[in-house]
Amino acid sequence: MSIPPWRASQANYANNQNAYSVVTPRTTVSRPAYGLGSHNVNTHMGSNMMATPAPATTTTTEWPDAVKKFVTRCFAEVRPEDRSTMEGQLKDVITQAYNHNTTWSIDWNQQSLPILLQRRFERESQSQLPTQLASLSIPVSASGPLSKKRGRSFEIASPNDTNHDTNKNQNNNKNKKSKTKSKKDKQSAFRGNDAEIFSSEKQEQRRKRFETNRPTNIYDINDADPDSPFIGRSTTLEKRYLRLTSAPDPANVRPLHILKQTLDLLKRKWKEEQNYAYICDQFKSMRQDLTVQHISNEFTIAVYEIHARIALEKGDLGEYNQCQTQLKTLYANKDLESYGHPLEFLAYRILYMVHTQNHAEIAELMIQMNYEDDLLTRGENEGSDSKLTDAQRARRYHKTNPAIQHALQVQTAVSTNNYHKLFKLYNDAPNMGGYVMDSFIDRERVSALTFMSRAYRPELPLSFVIDTLTFEDMQEGCEFLEKYDVAKFVIKKELSSQSTSEGESQPENTVACSYYLDTKNAYPYLEVAKRNVFKKVDIKGQI
Amino acid sequence: MSQHIQAVKTAITDKDGAALTQLLSITNPQLSDFAFFTNGATFTNDLKSEFNQNRTGSKTNIANMLLWHDALAKHWQVANAVLKDQDINAAFSYQNQLLQILNRVIEQMLSENWAVKVLKGVSRELRMLAVMADEQDKKLNRIRPAVTDSGESCGEESEMRLEQATRTINRSFTICLNDRTTNTALSKKWGIYYFVNELFKIYFQLNKRGLAKSILKVISSMQVNLPSLLEYPKSDAVCHLYYWGVMLFxxxxxxxxxxKLDSALRLCYKGSEKNQELILMYLIPLKLYNKRLQATEEIWSKFPRLMVLYQDLARALKRGDLRQFDELVATRGNFFIxxxxxxxxxxxxxxxxERLIYRVYRCLDSATRIKISQFVVGFKFTGVEIDxxxxxxxxxxxxxGGKMKGYISREKMTLVLSNKDPFPAVAL
Structure with a gap:
């Protein structure tokens, strides 16, 4: 049970067949081909890492046609002023390939040279970015391969907006882009010693690194026609999840209409079989297909919401968090405003913040919610263009949303140690809030019991403890006491004659009533337990 | 006009930071003269001829002068954008470039720190221009309601200008931070907290307190090499302590x-009521919570807005008047949030x-045994339903929490209080 079954099976799966693309050997030995650039399917699999041997042509100086074509292509593309640089790089690449016996195994059609890629990137970025940004971001273009490093983040991002035929995504992508950039710039501001960057040795290292990585660029620039969206051709409903380490292959990616069928199938299977390992795996592959095709619409929201709910139900906070993060961006997309259940998931987020004790973020969320509510009411008073129906209003108005209000009350109860209220709220949490609360309810139970064992003397009826801390039954309560090492302080008390006679008719009830917790002796143990539970919160998969 | 340029030159040769700051400021009263004295086509030449008259001194001196010349040229562009074109966006970009140039100039000046003042003035105005430009953008885009794209920041969707400004100001900050001059008096380190504060102001506005925190980390890791905060200009120290305190809050x-806020208040210039008010807004509830200290009458009378905000609340707390407390919070909730x-x-x-519990105890003539139900009645009496x-x-x-000495008997549903000092912390 310790290894999640879907992971174990994933490994097997990778052994048997290559889901995405043919394994090509790495092109240099300077660095293991772990990077995005390698075509290895699974980085965990050592056997796959081995380069396939090249045809035994090492002794002859005969060059494959592909190399010749490659050279011609390079000369055709190069600008006159870059020609000498290009020739140098070309020579390096081919010599290296020759030295490492990879001239036959490299897919020369997909290769390019740093200088060419760099020019290409400059052309693209200049046409895309506002001039102001461009002037800020590309001052290093004269310094050779260095600028490529910066470039890459854009290149990866660029299919995002070019692939998508609608302008739905554009805002998001622009943001993303500017954020990456500002991060880079900040880094460089702290980097300090520029001279070091330009030292020839470092440059050489960097150049090598890019050679290893080069295939990343290939997909982005050569293959992908920036105007046509990436659409899969696969028609299989089910697919195992496998982390992509190279460009996706359309043959293995399911298009939207197939994915819709997949979702129906999965919903049915979940109801019938409740096999979480399988479902989680399938959902992950579905999310992956959505991502690589840049589908973000109503259906995407549905997929993430369903997966998030299933993950919650199974207490898989890590997976839940990944969905939650995506949902946050999806909900923020103005075109998708009327889809999904943003407030339901916002409520989960608040509860999750209670779990991670992230007070600052809760405070910020409260500000944000207030602000949005204000906008809504103000918009209505002004009678502006956004006349909302009652239903639309209810969808977005936080102050009247039961889930949000519940979550906020939970936060208050926790922060003011009002455990009585907290457990009441735990019992009638709307939607799946209870599952999120499961993540911290034990912690609060320990805390509450510590408080109680400090205050009540001489003892506490066990039934009262069970009731207050809202355990399902006696057994769950006892397990809890066992877990925190205080079960040994449960004492049995002689009952008065009156209740013994009652006890014979209802043995179970009286048994419960006759047990007590010796608070005085349990207290120090609980104090230790409390300190331990509050020590740290594991933030699973939170971004 | 040459007067202005002459004044700049003099200020540079005299190393008079304050005068130079004034001369490069967009609030300088002579700005319009400067902006209009020549048109763009002839400007560069004019400036060059003005600036290079009787240039003397060593080679480095001249090179330095050239950089200053660039800076002044940039400043002219800023002035032009502000006054002639009234283009706030352009003004911002030029000001940003101006700061970049000055960063370069000042980084090269080893063992002297007079020019840091100029850097301060320019970065301050850069921030203000950025805010103005962003506000203008927002107004122009106002057709759409401002629901955020990131969902995170408080409605202010990516404020590009302000974010750009942080990068340049951050550079000024690192230049000061990394000054290796051994002579403390001439070190640029004296500028650190000014720029940190500028950055904090921006980060707070952008809702990016995470970044502010990482700056705090940088500073505290450098702490050994820095003079104590108290040796810095008081305004810098107060501002820094304020933001630090609010972040901790x-x-x-x-x-x-x-x-932190306590020290900020102590250092704060007594004449600046606005700053004191800002500090006290957080400090008054903190004192209430941490030490149960009520603000004095003097404070209430000096800061009427804080009195409206807090005085009744503090009194309700003291009386244990839970109902009034809730009512007051209800009307102020949005502000508090x-x-x-x-x-x-x-x-x-x-x-x-807790105060209310104590009052019930007092009402019962300090009885040492109190039924739980009696408290329920007591709460009901003040208008609060509770079970x-x-x-x-x-x-x-x-x-x-050690605020009450005694125990509860579940069997008898009674609170049993200690005879001696049963409410060590609650009784005021």
Whole structure:
């Protein structure tokens, strides 16, 4: 049970067949081909890492046609002023390939040279970015391969907006882009010693690194026609999840209409079989297909919401968090405003913040919610263009949303140690809030019991403890006491004659009533337990 | 016009930072003369001829002068954008470039720090221009309601200008931070907190306190090499302590927050009521919560807005008047939320319930045995509905927190209080 079954099976799966693309050997030995650039399917699999041997042509100086074509292509593309640089790089690449016996195994059609890629990137970025940004971001273009490093983040991002035929995504992508950039710039501001960057040795290292990585660029620039969206051709409903380490292959990616069928199938299977390992795996592959095709619409929201709910139900906070993060961006997309259940998931987020004790973020969320509510009411008073129906209003108005209000009350109860209220709220949490609360309810139970064992003397009826801390039954309560090492302080008390006679008719009830917790002796143990539970919160998969 | 340029030159040769700051400021009264004295086509030449008259001195001196010349040229562009074209966006970009040039100039000046003043003035105006430009953008885009794209920041969708400004100002900050001059008097390190504060102001506005925190980390890792905060200009120290305190406040580290804000208030210039008010807005509830200290009449009369905000609340707390407390919070809730104070107010409410418990005890002639149900009645009397379980919860909290000496007997549903000093912390 310790290894999640879907992971174990994933490994097997990778052994048997290559889901995405043919394994090509790495092109240099300077660095293991772990990077995005390698075509290895699974980085965990050592056997796959081995380069396939090249045809035994090492002794002859005969060059494959592909190399010749490659050279011609390079000369055709190069600008006159870059020609000498290009020739140098070309020579390096081919010599290296020759030295490492990879001239036959490299897919020369997909290769390019740093200088060419760099020019290409400059052309693209200049046409895309506002001039102001461009002037800020590309001052290093004269310094050779260095600028490529910066470039890459854009290149990866660029299919995002070019692939998508609608302008739905554009805002998001622009943001993303500017954020990456500002991060880079900040880094460089702290980097300090520029001279070091330009030292020839470092440059050489960097150049090598890019050679290893080069295939990343290939997909982005050569293959992908920036105007046509990436659409899969696969028609299989089910697919195992496998982390992509190279460009996706359309043959293995399911298009939207197939994915819709997949979702129906999965919903049915979940109801019938409740096999979480399988479902989680399938959902992950579905999310992956959505991502690589840049589908973000109503259906995407549905997929993430369903997966998030299933993950919650199974207490898989890590997976839940990944969905939650995506949902946050999806909900923020103005075109998708009327889809999904943003407030339901916002409520989960608040509860999750209670779990991670992230007070600052809760405070910020409260500000944000207030602000949005204000906008809504103000918009209505002004009678502006956004006349909302009652239903639309209810969808977005936080102050009247039961889930949000519940979550906020939970936060208050926790922060003011009002455990009585907290457990009441735990019992009638709307939607799946209870599952999120499961993540911290034990912690609060320990805390509450510590408080109680400090205050009540001489003892506490066990039934009262069970009731207050809202355990399902006696057994769950006892397990809890066992877990925190205080079960040994449960004492049995002689009952008065009156209740013994009652006890014979209802043995179970009286048994419960006759047990007590010796608070005085349990207290120090609980104090230790409390300190331990509050020590740290594991933030699973939170971004 | 040559007067202006002449003045700049003199200020540079005299190393008169204050004068130069004034000359390069967009609030300089002579700005319009400067902007209009020549048109763009002839400007560069004019400036060059003016600036290069009787140039003397060593080679480095001349090179330095050339950089200053660039800076002045940039400043002319800023002035032009502000006054002639009234183009706030252009003004911002030029000002940004101006700061970049000055960063370069000042980085090269080893063992002298007079010019840091100029850097301060320019970065300050850069921030203000950025804010103005962003506001203008927002107005122009106002057709759409401002629901955020990131969902995170408070409605202000990516403020590009302000974010750009942070990068340049950050550079000024690192230049000061990394000054290796051994002579403390001439070190640029004296500029650090000014730029840190500028950055904090921006980060708070952008809702990016995470970045502010990482700057705090950088500074504290350098602490050994820095003079004590108290040796810095008071304004820098106060501002820094204020932001630091507020950050701790938001993270609910209330003890440390009080400490920082306390020092901020102590250092704060007594004439600046606005700043004192800002500090006290956080400090008053902190004192209430941490030490149960009420603000003095003097404070209330000096800061009428804070009086409206807090005085009744503090009095309700003292009386243990839970109902009034809740009513007051209800009317001020949105403000408290906006200022990150709300979560603390929730905790202060607990203190109010505790006061109420104490008052019930007093009403019962300090009885040492009190039925739980009697507390319920007491709460009801002040208009608060509560059940026995919740009362028990409050009592547990008090006993656990050392605010009450005694125990609860579940069997008899009674609170049994110690004879001696049963409420060590609640009785004021």
């Amino acid at each position: 938001i993270d609910q580290d209330y003890t440390k927050a009080e400490e 906006k200022k990150f104070i709300y979560l603390l107010i929730e905790k202060i409410r607990v203190l109010c319930t 026995e379980c919740e009362i028990e919860g409050i009592l547990c909290n008090m006993i656990y």
